Each structure stands twice: as structure tokens, then as C-alpha cells.
Amino acid sequence: MVIKVNVKASNDWQMLQPVPLLDEIVAISPKLKLQAVSAIENIVDDIPSFWLDKSQLTKLMQVLKHDLNQPFDMCFDITAIDESERQHQSSLTQDFTVSYHLRSYQRNQDIRIKVALSNSDKSLESVCGFWPNANWYEREVWDMFGIVFKNHPHLTRILMPNTWQGHPLLKTHPARATEMDPFTLPPDQQDKEQAALQFNPEAWGMKRQSKDSDFMFLNLGPNHPSVHGAFRIVLQMEGEEIVDCVPDIGYHHRGAEKMGERQSWHSYIPYTDRIDYLGGVMNNFPYVMAVEKLAGIAVPDRAKVIRIMTAEMFRILSHLLFYGTFAQDIGALSPIFYMFIDREKLFGIIEAFTGARMHPSWFRIGGVAQDLPKGWEGLVRDYVNYLPKRLDEYEKMVMQNSILKQRTVGIGAYSTQEAIDWGITGPGLRATGFSWDLRKQRPYGGYDQFDFEVPLGKNGDCYDRCRVRVEEMRQSIRIIEQCLNNMPEGPYKADHPQTTPPVKDRTMRDIDTLIPHFLNVSWGPVIPAGEVSMSVEATKGIMAYHLISDGSTMSYRTRIRTPSFPHLQMLPLISKGQMVADLIATLGSVDYVMADVDR
């Protein structure tokens, strides 16, 4: 049976209008002075956004988290903006803006709260008491901007080394190596850096011994076969049992957000590929959608379907790698080799489409880089027929293996409520039995026209997290098959002066196209001033790009909200009382990528 997909009829999901929400809040607490954002800020993503005086922050958060009927139960993102060089400012803007992005699953609505801070008093109340995952976000804001959160449990650097001077995302902080002195590391400095990495249990409120035994502090990582990248986790152990642990991230930090402020809108696309480096074009997706939204570019149907198809291919690529490494973490050495063969075949198709494999940087503002090659249907059709059989084999080899079940069923479990509290998204959230897939709940880019199911788990344990991903691969195959059968004809890129690079054939004929072409290629396109946040259901959870344009060729602020960041933050909660072997299974089942955490 061939499913008909009519992408022409697709509509992106639209959020509710802000007015009733404001009334609700004011009805509960009339003293709150929420001011709507001004037109000059040009927030184009339909998220109700308000300015708030910082003295009222705790009061508002109390209303949003607890007092509201259908509260905002998830803290999606907290970030800040250094406003010192911004031209298009609202009258309420001061030197810094802290922006809270909250989500209510029951309402299916987001809200954005902006708090202005002046240089003389760069501090405000911490909201860790309301949302536990605000902890790391606030640490990151402090690390990057030097904004102090009062009553924060442990306000230290998180991405930068402890010895770092300055706050990198300040506009005054240098971004290029040429703006700094040459790097040196004399022996005494090296000793200092190493001493700064020494773990100090007291600083984290940990005891060195219990009533009758000394604890062992085991440094797992940053180089360890099972931490999947440069990730360090310090375990407080009694025998082989984990009493507590402290995840330490930042070893993979490359300043991706800072780089966004000095790359043109177009030339930043390859950087996005390297955020979740297993996600390939999936990373381009939210970025180009955000830029398109700012510039008002409509993507043609063919490009929409191509985007969905390649994004789902990368979902399969990422999940297959997860599947294999997860089995390997449990000790099964073979599955990963079979799965690499499957990935290899799929990379072959990606290569035929894009010329690259893991990081194609293939989406463009307004479409994709090239049209699909001749004969692509055959390649994709073969693969669509091939993979399900292999998945059936893996089912027997991995999922039904009794040792693997013993190791993973009931291990590393968390409830739906805990998942929401800690900002877990993606398969990790759905494994608890909570059906929330951005592609279903808030369809984007044409997903509303496709027929697929959202696989769910039940117990939220390691086994269910793996189960959900396995089923997602089958659903992705379904989506790819629908793309295959319903690929619309037409252009693969929008006919808009700001698509980059612009459509070539007309530039040779009229000057009106030649000039934008010249400017777009030499400077990059000028995107209208404004603010937008776009999310996709990426391979590991919800990935969002929050872009602020100041009407220039570069982004004023690029904020990347990645799924792996909150997922790792939750580790201490689920690893307490586990054995080391369980922790390894849990780490494997969380499926994080350190580049996605550290950016």
C-alpha cells in the first residue's frame, strides 16, 4: 500500500496567542508587571514573550511553575544576551538580558521571560528551586557572561576550565586567536591547570567516609572507553556501589555559539553539523528553519521532502550507532560490526546525495544545496527493503538476549515526572511512556502530512530507552518510504534573493539578481533584525536554535539548546545506588554526544 503524502497542504504548527495566558497570570498575582515585547525586537516565533523586572522573578516563576492551572513544568532553556552592541533594542533593554524559555506540556505552549540586567548589578535570583535542570543552565550563563545567580547551589564554571579568565560570550571577550597573545603552557602553569582538575569532594558537599568505611573516589574519564567522548564523571563509591557522582563537562567545548557571532548566516551551516556530530543534516535543520523564519523565506515542497528524508536517514544512522555501542557497553562485541555495515550502506546513499558522509552541511537557507542525483529512488528503495530484515535479526541478537535483559531491565529508570523536571526530551522522555514527539505535537517542515507512529516505552529504564530507539528506526523507514513515493517535482531551493547561494541561472541575465548574488556571496545575506527560536526533534531529543539578528550579515547571538546537555545533568539522580556496571549501561542508554553537550 502506498501512502499518499500531500506536502502542499502542510502547515507548520502555530502556538496559541499570548493574550489569555497573560490574563491568567495576572489573575493569580495582580502585582506582577509583565510587559509585552516591543515591535522593534521583532520576535517572529510566536512564543509569548514578556519583559519582567528582576525583583519579581521568583514571584512569577512561582506562578508559572506551581500556581497556574496547567503549569509550565519544563525549563526548556535559560540563556543570556550581551546587549552592549545591539542596535535594535527595546526601551526596556539594559546591558544584559537573561532569557527564560519555559514549556508547558499540558498546554502545548511555551513562554519566554526576559529579564534586563545592568552592568552595575549583574545578579538575579536562581530558579533552581523550581526546575532542577536550571542548575546547569545558570552555571553556563555565569560561565559565559559572568551573571551571578543568588542562592544557586554550586555556581562554578561548567564549560570553561576553572582557571579561565573572563567570560567568553561577552562582546568584549576576544573570539579570534589573533586578538590574543600566543598560547603558551610553561611547566608551572601546567601544574596549576592540573591541580585545578583535582576533584575536591568537600566542594561538592561529599563526605570522604561513612560510618564504617572510606569512600573511593573514582575518576571515570575524560578518557574512558565507555564515556563516548571526552566526558568525566567522578564517582563516590562504597565498594562497587555508587553513592553519588559528579558529572564534569566542557572537555569538548569549542565555542560554537561564539563562532556564530562572527560567521555569516550562510557560512555558519557547517558549524552546526558538528554540534551533534552523529546527526549530520539534522543539525542544519533547526538552524536554517530559524534563519528562514527571520527572513520570511518559504521553502519549496520538494526541498521540504528532501529535508525530511535526509533528516530521517540521519536519525537511523545515529540510532544504529547507539544500538551497537549500547550492546557493546553491556559486553556484546559483535552487533556493532553488523550495524556499521548497515550504516556504511546508508552513508553510501548520503554520499551519492551530498558528496559527503557524516557532515554534509547540505541544507541551505531556503532549501538544500543540490537536487537529488539521478537514480536516487533505486538506492533508497533498496535500503528501505534491506534494513527492516536486519533489524529483525538484531531483535533476536540484542533485544531478546537474556543476559542483556538482566543487565538493563529496571536499571537506570526514571519516571515521566522526573524526566520532565530534568528537561529530558526525545527517546529518553518517550521511554517513560509519555508521548511527546515534536514532529507530532508541533509539526514543522511538512511532518504533519506524514504517517508514522510515536513509539513509547513503559518503565523509563535502559531497556525501554533502547526499545524506543529501535522502533523509531522502523518509523523512520516508514517516513523515508513515504518520501520516496511522494517526492514532489519542482525547485529544490526557494526563489528568494536571500537564499544562499542564490539561484544561478538568472544571475547571468538580469542585474537585479546579479547584485544580490554578488553581495550574498561576498558578504553573505543580510537577515532582518529579529529574534527567533526554532526546534526540531533531533536524533537525541529536542534541539533548538535561538537566533538574534541585529540586521547584519552575522548573527548577533546564536544560542544552541541541545538535548544531551540536560540528559547528562540527570545522571547523579539515576546513578545513585547503582553498581559501576549499571552506570555504564545507563550512560550507553542515554545516548549523548559530548559535542552536543559542550558545543
Next chain:
Amino acid sequence: MMLEMLWKLFEITIIIALLIPIAATLVWVERRMIGIWQDRCGPNRVGPFGVLQSLADLLKILGKEDWIPPFSDRLVFVLAPVIGAMCVLMSFAVVPFSPTIGVSDLNIGLLFFLAMASLAVYSVVLAGWASNSKYALLGGMRAAAQTVSYEVFMGLSVMGVVLLTGTFNLREIVLAQADGWLIQSQFIGFFIFLVAGIAESHRLPFDLPEAETELTAGFHTEYSGLKFALFFLGEYLGVTLISAMSVVLFFGGWLMPEPLASWLPPLLWFIIKIMFFVMFFILLRTSLPRPRFDQLLKFGWVVMLPLALVNLLVTAILRLTGVL
């Protein structure tokens, strides 16, 4: 007398000189076989089919710096791998290879083998302790618990064999199987022996003392160069030893029923049978995940130990009633 001793010495030299290259070749065999089973090539560059890979590895290992961590207990650190390799080699002294080959016809041969297997745990525990590293310590701790529990019923599992043959002498045990291999009546004993054997040789799925994905390399985390090679050698000799003992105790050693027996010399039959079990060990490694430490111990004490006792009891009853 003098001549006899010289002949024995010669025999020992030959056996050691053969065993060590066999263990080295096993590394290559394992990598090739795993390669085939995992849909890839495995080492195939050095020599025909890559058969010289182990030699190349050995040369590389010889060229490595003999590094001893400054924070370790030097003497014990050096001694540990030697103990391991030595215990396994000593065990081979009682293995009867063929009607004429075999170093010693000890009348407590089986007990000697069990004793050596128990001593081998010192190697792992001492390595874990002397390294003065947390991963090594955890590995050593796991090894101690695992080996101590699994050797209890390894001993019990072979007592059925002793009951039926009435001897601890391995050569006599083989000869007692002339009319039928002991696997016929002792299949449960064999199963337990094999499981315990895998545990003793720290192979997947019982490789918890090294558990790469958890403890990086467990007890030999800090070892490199030749000392690491000794551990490696010990492991592969251990695999060969457990296979050889399974053949001797349950599969009639070098014996084969006619007409097969006349096709090949007994020694070759013995080796063929050993290879069969070695392949089984390798196949296990490619196909099974690793249980958790406490699950492994629980399996040992709750399932394997009672099973071994029941096996022994039933064998004794059947023996007394004259069925066997």
C-alpha cells in the same frame, strides 16, 4: 636414570617450546575467527593469511619500554604476571598428550591441576593490588571473588569423574574411558566444569576482572610491554588448558573410537579435540554480553553449586547401585 631425566627435560623443553607459539598463534586464530564471524577481515596483512601477525605483535611488544609505574609496588608488580603464566604452564605438566607424551604421571594429577588453577588467582589479585590504581584494584577485587567462588564447584564438578574412574591420575582417567567417554554420564559435570573454566580464564562472558567497557582494562590497566604480554600469554594458555582438561576428563583424551582412531596419530586427535573447544571459547566471546558482577556470583552460588552437588550425589548413588 640420568638418561631418563635428560629425556624428561627434553620433553619439557619441547612442550614449552610448542605451547608458547601455540598460544601466540591462538591470538591470531581468535582474531581471524572473530573477524569472520563479525563480517570483517581481521589481521590478514603479515605473512600468508596474516599468520605471522602474532610474531609481529611479539616483536613490537619486545621493543616497548618496560615501564613500571612509579606509584606501584615494584617487586609484586613484576612478580604478578610471572606467577600467572607459571601456574598455567605448571598445570600442563600433568596433562597426558598421548599414550607416550606427557611430563608427569602424578597420581594426584587432577588435584595438582586444581591447586595450580587456584594459585593463578594470586597473579590477578597481586597485579590489581600492586598497580596502586583504582581500576586495577576493582579488577583484582572482582577476580578474587569470581575465582574463589567458581573454583569451589569446579572442584566439585570433576569429582564425579573421580568417582567413576577411581583415580586422580589423569592418564588413568583417559585410559578408563576406552569403552566410552565420560561425557555420556557426566554431561552435567562437564557443563559446570566448562562454565567454571571460562570464569577461571577470565574470558567473555566472564571477563569481569578486565571488563574493558567498565574498568578500562581491569587488573592489567597499568601493565605494558613484556609484562602485559605475559598476562596475555597466560590467558591464551589458560584457554588451551581448560580445553585440554575438558578433553582429558570428559572426551577421552587422545582416544577415538575405531575406525577413526587409526586414521590419525593419537596426539593429533587430542589437538583436534582441543581446537574444537578453543573455537567454542572464541565463539562465546563474539556472541554473549557480560553479566553484572553480583549476578555472576549469584549464578555461581545459587545455580551452579547446588547443581554440582546434585550431580555428585546422583553419580555416587548410581555408582553404589551399580548402574554406572
